[in-house]
Amino acid sequence: MEASLSAFYAVQIFQLTWVSLAMMALVFVGSWYGEKKWIRIGPGIWQFIWFSIFSLAITLPFGYLYGKFYFKGTVIEEIVLPYYYSLLAMSFLFPLGGALTCFFIGRGKTLFVCIITLICHLIKLPIGYACIFGWKWIPSLGLMGGALSIFITQLVFCLALLFLFLNKENHQLYHTRDWGFKWPLFWECIQPGILRAINRLLSMGNWGAMTYLMAQGGENQLLTLSIGGTLALLTGFFGEAICLVQMTVVSQILGAKNYDSFYSAFRPGIIIATIAILVLSVNLLIFPDWTFQMLFPKIILDPSTVRLILMGVWFSSAFYTFSFLPISYVLAFKDTYFSLFMGFVNWIAGFLFIYTFIEILHFSTDYFWLLASFLHFTTALFYYLRTTWLIEKCKLSDSLFTIESKA
Structure with a gap:
């Protein structure tokens, strides 16, 4: 288990970076x-599909060196590296799946994606069991069986979406079989995503x-980090899901030039986020002891x-x-x-903020998640101020264009 989790976290630095870039396809499709x-x-x-394939040119050599450095001298080095390299080799399937997903979500067609995702999750369990532990004529492959099951299910997911993407109706409307690599269009699509990937x-x-800083404090600090991190991991998908929906809506507003709808488009996201956070408060604020005993x-x-700790996780999750x-x-x-810019600010200011309170002012590490919630609050505030500026700038530009047209 330790080997699989360590390899999973190590490969995320490449996988999440490319996925975050590929998901910018949502903005273009919506627009x-x-x-x-x-x-x-x-x-x-197709330009994002090509990018997913090209990403292996960076992932494989740098991932190989990173793995050698990351696992060197650890007790799991010998058993984890083959598994890690397998995950690395299939990493292109995840931005590929993300790009194909954006084709459907960006047009508001989420049913296909939901059904295919559900089917893949349902078949992943029996395939994983058979590959890891063996079943009838299938040999037990152990850790590598886990890698094989991930590869099979993600490949099925991508092929199913690709089949729907290429069907006759989509080709007639959206030219989905125009698969050629086109440098001007490729750069137009990828360039904004590069900056997001760096972020x-x-x-x-x-x-x-911050994890390294907490690890230097010993077992108690790591325990606080692990407990809160586990809970935050369970709640983090709310924000990501809301972001995808809002990106689709705002991109379509920009494309249709229906700028008066910008502020009203906030409302559904606020309602959904509020409901999610209120539901979360039942476990983390009202019944924290029971929740903790059930999970740990x-x-x-x-x-x-x-x-x-649980109150800090709730505030952190809410602002996040x-x-x-x-x-x-903004996206x-x-x-x-x-x-x-915010990525650099959060990296420098965020670390200095935590370092000041934990190391210099000697705050208890139990306050770590409350401190982290303040960082999420300031991030939300700066992004909101930037959003209002972008909206007003867009409306002003449209008004000037209208006046010039009438003149």
Whole structure:
């Protein structure tokens, strides 16, 4: 288990970076769909498909060196490296799946994606069991069986989406069989995503630096980090899901030039985020002791410590989720230079903030997640201010264009 988790976390630095770049396809699909430039959608998605394949040119050599360094001298080095290299080799399938997903989500067609995703998750369990432990004529492959099951299910996911993407109706409307590599279009699509990918790298670097800082404090600090991190991992998908939906809506508004709908488009996201956070408060704020005992039955902590950690996780999750509302606007506007700037600010200021309170002011590490929630709050605030500026700038430009047209 330790080997599989370590390899999974190590490969994320490449996988999440490329996926975050490929998901920018959502912005382009939404914009072209709103502008009624449907014939650009198919060729545009193909540029992201080509990028997913080309990403191996960076992932394989740098991933190989990173793995050698990351696992060198560890007790799991011999058994983890083959598994890690297998995950590395199939990493291109994840941005590929993300790009194909954007073709459907960007047009508001989520049913196909939901059904295919559900089917793949359902078949992953029996395939994983058979490959890992063996079944009838299938030999037991252990850790490598886990890698094989991941490869099979992700490949099925990509092929199913590709089949629907290439069907006759989609080709007639969106030119989905126009598969050629086109450098001008490729660069137009990839360039904003590069900055977002760097932002994701900076975010992971910031988290890694804070993790390293906490690890230096001993077992108690690591326990606080692990408990909160486990809970945050379970709740983090709310924000990502809201971001995808909002990016689609805002991109279509931009494409259709229906700028009066910008602020009203905030409302559904705010309602969904509020409901999610209120539901989460039942476990983390109202029944923290029961929740902790259910999730961590073998860990014994003082009840006041448990309540403090879970309260910090709730605030952190709340601000993290709400921050994705303005972030989705910034990404839809393709304002990725600001996103990159915020990545640097969060990395430097975030680490210094935690370092100051934990190491210099000697705050208890039980306050770590409350401190992290303040970082998420400031991030949400800066992105919101940038969003309002972008909206007003867009409206002003449209007003000036209208006046000039009438003149």
